Structures are given as C-alpha cells and as structure tokens.
Amino acid sequence: MSTNPITPVLSAPVDHRPAVTVLSGFSPGAVQAAARALLIADEDLLAVRHDIGAIRDGVVHRTVESATAVLEQVAVELRHGCVSCTLREDVLPTLVRLARTRPGTDLLLVLPPTLEPEAVAAACAHCLVDGAPVTAAVRFDSYVTVVDADRFLGDLASTDDLRHRDLHAAEDDHRAVATVVAHQVEFCDTVILWNRPATDRRETHRLGALVSRLAPWAVQVLVGPSPTLDCTALAAGVRRTGRHDPERPGMLGRALEGRQIAVHAPDAGDGVGSVLFRTRRPFHPVRLHGALEKLAEHALRGRGQLWIASRPDEVIAFESAGGSASLGSLGHWLAALPVDRWTETSDQRRLAADLDWDPYYGDRQTALAFIGLHLDHTWITGLLDACLLTYDELADGFDAWRELPDPFTGQL
Incomplete structure (x- = not known):
C-alpha cells in the first residue's frame, strides 16, 4: 500500500x-478632516505633512503628529x-527615518493641495535615501484622494491656473487647477467622497x-x-488595502x-459621460490642430495617446482640462525602433503591442478618452473621424505623410 507524501505549503x-x-x-x-479621522482610528499612526506655502522662498514646514501629540514641527530650508x-530632500528621507526609528508604525503622508x-x-x-531605495524601508500601500463634494466640480471645470489662486510652487509653475484636480483622482487607487x-x-x-468615469x-x-x-x-476602507500597484504607469502611458x-459610457442617465475613441488611422496634423481646442472646451477632461501622420515615429501624449489642451512626447512607437531597443520599454508594453500588432502600422494607434457632462458622443466621434487621413492620403504612404504641414512644430 502506497501513501502520498504531504507537500508542505510555504507561506509568503x-x-x-x-x-x-x-x-x-x-x-x-476635507483632506485634513480625513487625516484626522484616520489618526483617531489608530493611535499608533503617524501623519507627515509639509506646508509648501513658502516654497518659493526655499522653505517648507514639516509636521509629524499622532492623534494626541505633535512630535515634530520644523522649518526646512x-x-x-x-x-x-x-520630495527628494525632506519628504522621502522623513519617511525612511520614521520607519527606522519607529519600526512597526504605519505612516500617513498628507500631501499639500497642489502636490x-x-x-x-x-x-x-x-x-535613493542613504544609498538605498525608499521602498527598502517602507511599503506604499495605497494612494488615496479626497474629493470634496462641494468643490470638486467647480475646480474641475475651472479655467484658473494655480497662480490665479497664489498656489503656484514656482514662477514657472503654470499648471491649471483643473489639471491638478484631475491628476489627483486619476492616479489614486481609492477615492474618499467627502460629503456634508x-x-x-x-x-x-x-x-x-463623474469620479468613476475619471478613475474607473x-x-x-x-x-x-x-x-x-x-x-x-x-x-478600514482606505488603510492596509494593498491597492497600490508600483508597476502601474502614469495616466498618459496606460x-x-x-x-x-476609460469606459465607453456616453451617458448613463445622470448627465455624466465618457467617450472612448480608438483608431489605427493617423491624424492629419492640420485638421487635428484645428479640432483640439473645440474638444477641450466640450469635455471636462481629455486624455490619451495620438499618432499623427507627420510624426509617424512618435507617440504623442494628449490631455485637456480647464478648457485648454496640451501635447507631450511618450517616446517612440516600437515599430519605429530597432528590435534590439525594445527591451528599453516595459514587459507589459511589449506584450500589449504583440497582442495587438498590425502588419502595416505595427503598434501605432490612437486611444483617446473624453469625460464630462452631457457629452455629444456623435459630435465628438464625427469631429475626430474628420481629422483622420482620407483613403487617398493614406495611399501616399509614410514618406509623403512626413512632408505634411505640421502646426505642432515647437509644441512638442
């Protein structure tokens, strides 16, 4: 009679x-109220805050506190x-120092409004802190954003820059209020909807x-x-959830x-909608340039990647908020790179490209999302379709596309 050996189960x-x-x-x-509530729920939790109101003068004020006491309150030059x-000189070193001096104590990093x-x-x-990665000392468990029900929509629709509210961190900080608000929600894994x-x-x-369209x-x-x-x-809803994925790319690289x-849900009956537009055909640079401002004005938020015929090698990042649009570079399409350079990109990107590779275009494709109130799905898709190369223009080929007039020159 034979017996089966018991295989030990190795725990993580x-x-x-x-x-x-x-x-x-x-x-x-709302952020401070949420932080206070989390401290009350755990008397061992420590909150780290940085007031950057005087950052343009080279000074920030750091506070470390528990629910019952202020442990540190110092000005940092x-x-x-x-x-x-x-971040480099004080925020991250403070987290590492507290992790070493108070092992077993979890930390709450409370960011200033514009960070x-x-x-x-x-x-x-x-x-690196003392020559080692920050994550050697601490584990980033969750990124949580507090959305104030009384203010959020107004800030997301605002055309103000941070400097209009004297919140800019530097003289060259021209970020829009709406962009900062959108970025905070989009990067998080947990949203606290703060109501009164x-x-x-x-x-x-x-x-x-609206939040679910911005961060599904x-x-x-x-x-x-x-x-x-x-x-x-x-x-219980926001701490020790393990929701943060350290391998997750930024919004524009997703x-x-x-x-x-995004999810394609033009209107779910509450006036909030999101439109997802994908295509393999490239955009005509002149026609697209004329449409972007209209799209930015129509939607509260736009984001994604473009491929433009006059720039067939470049991945173009697109985002809009506060009524204005901006473009940036996300590098090169894999199809435009020698194969031996593909390892410079992430495994996930190469896998995604392989699964959706086109024999002619390679991994080139546009993926755009527009989010807002009472979106006109037919108008958005019709406008974008009209900006694509026609079949006659497609037949001219890559060399001819590169010679198309490009109004984006100097913007990327």
Missing part, C-alpha cells in the same frame, strides 16, 4: 515594512525651492458617477451625509501598456 514572507498611505486632495479642509527638491501623487511615486522610483449633511443626494450620486479603477469610499463620522469604518484609460 511577512512584510515588516511600515505601510504608507498617501493622502491627497485639492480641498485642504531647501537648496532649491521646488516640489521635486522637497500630485504621481510625483511622489516617480520620486520613490528614482531617489447638507449635500444634495442627487449631487452626491452625480459626483460618484479606483475604489470609492463614501463619507456622509450623517453628521457623525465613523473613523474606524473610514480607516494605453501603451494595454491598460484601461
């Missing part, structure tokens, strides 16, 4: 690094007054729908409309890795 190693929850949001009052210096969470993730990926007892329930529902990958946690707040329940950039 225990991660003893302190968990960091990154809390962002454009409404300081920077070599250069900029956000990246603040975008993606900047924190980028700094963590490239900066007087907030209209229909507006709360519409807010949730994020978990929503609703606060309100009760006059009392269950701090323990809030903490389509290149085959990831979702």
Whole structure:
C-alpha cells in the first residue's frame, strides 16, 4: 500500500515594512478632516505633512503628529525651492527615518493641495535615501484622494491656473487647477467622497458617477451625509488595502501598456459621460490642430495617446482640462525602433503591442478618452473621424505623410 507524501505549503514572507498611505486632495479642509479621522482610528499612526506655502522662498514646514501629540514641527530650508527638491530632500528621507526609528508604525503622508501623487511615486522610483531605495524601508500601500463634494466640480471645470489662486510652487509653475484636480483622482487607487449633511443626494450620486468615469479603477469610499463620522469604518476602507500597484504607469502611458484609460459610457442617465475613441488611422496634423481646442472646451477632461501622420515615429501624449489642451512626447512607437531597443520599454508594453500588432502600422494607434457632462458622443466621434487621413492620403504612404504641414512644430 502506497501513501502520498504531504507537500508542505510555504507561506509568503511577512512584510515588516511600515505601510504608507498617501493622502491627497485639492480641498485642504476635507483632506485634513480625513487625516484626522484616520489618526483617531489608530493611535499608533503617524501623519507627515509639509506646508509648501513658502516654497518659493526655499522653505517648507514639516509636521509629524499622532492623534494626541505633535512630535515634530520644523522649518526646512531647501537648496532649491521646488516640489521635486522637497520630495527628494525632506519628504522621502522623513519617511525612511520614521520607519527606522519607529519600526512597526504605519505612516500617513498628507500631501499639500497642489502636490500630485504621481510625483511622489516617480520620486520613490528614482531617489535613493542613504544609498538605498525608499521602498527598502517602507511599503506604499495605497494612494488615496479626497474629493470634496462641494468643490470638486467647480475646480474641475475651472479655467484658473494655480497662480490665479497664489498656489503656484514656482514662477514657472503654470499648471491649471483643473489639471491638478484631475491628476489627483486619476492616479489614486481609492477615492474618499467627502460629503456634508447638507449635500444634495442627487449631487452626491452625480459626483460618484463623474469620479468613476475619471478613475474607473479606483475604489470609492463614501463619507456622509450623517453628521457623525465613523473613523474606524473610514480607516478600514482606505488603510492596509494593498491597492497600490508600483508597476502601474502614469495616466498618459496606460494605453501603451494595454491598460484601461476609460469606459465607453456616453451617458448613463445622470448627465455624466465618457467617450472612448480608438483608431489605427493617423491624424492629419492640420485638421487635428484645428479640432483640439473645440474638444477641450466640450469635455471636462481629455486624455490619451495620438499618432499623427507627420510624426509617424512618435507617440504623442494628449490631455485637456480647464478648457485648454496640451501635447507631450511618450517616446517612440516600437515599430519605429530597432528590435534590439525594445527591451528599453516595459514587459507589459511589449506584450500589449504583440497582442495587438498590425502588419502595416505595427503598434501605432490612437486611444483617446473624453469625460464630462452631457457629452455629444456623435459630435465628438464625427469631429475626430474628420481629422483622420482620407483613403487617398493614406495611399501616399509614410514618406509623403512626413512632408505634411505640421502646426505642432515647437509644441512638442
């Protein structure tokens, strides 16, 4: 009689690094209230805050506190007054120092209103503290954004720049309020919908729908409309969730890795809609240039990647918010690179390209999303279709496309 040996089950190693929850949001009052609630729910939790109101003078003020005490409150002078210096010279070193001196204590990193969470993730990926990666000392558990029901739509629709509200971090900081607000929501994995007892329930529902179009990958946690707040329940919804994916690309690089950039839901009955537009055909540069401003004015938010016939080698990033549009470079299409350079890109991007490779265009394709209120799906798709190369223009081939007049020269 034979017996089967019992195969031991190996458990995953225990991660003893302190968990960091990154809390962002454009409404300081709502963010601070959420932070306070999380501290009350866990007396061992420490919150790290940086006031960058004087950053243009090269000074930031750091505070470290628990629910019951202020442990640190110091002014930090920077070599250069900029956000990246603040992250590199003080924010990340403070997290590492606290992790070493208070092992087992989780941390709550409360960002200033204009600091975008993606900047924190980028700094963590490239900066060393005492010669070691930041993630050797701490684990970034979740990126959480607080959305204030009373302010969010107004800020997302605003045409203000940060300098109009004296919130710019530097003289060359020309970011739009709407862009910062959109970036905070899009990069997060958890959204706290912060309501007040007087907030209209229909507006709360519409807010949730809008947030779900902006970040369909994020978990929503609703606060309100009760006059009392269950701090323990809030903490359970946002802390130690493990939702952050450190391999996730930034918003504008998602389509290149085959990831979702939006859901196609032109109107779900609440006035909130999102339109997803994909095509293999390239855009005519002149016709597209004339359409982008109209699209930016029609939608609260636009984002994605373009391929333009006059620039057949370049992946063009597109985003719009606050009524204006901007373009940037995402590098080269794989089809335009020698095969031996493909390893310079991520495994996920190469896999996505392989699964959707076109014999003629390669991985070249446009993927755009437009999000807003009462979107005209037919008008948006019709306008974009009219900007594509015609069949006669397609027949001219790549060499002829490169010679097309390009009004984007100097903008990329």
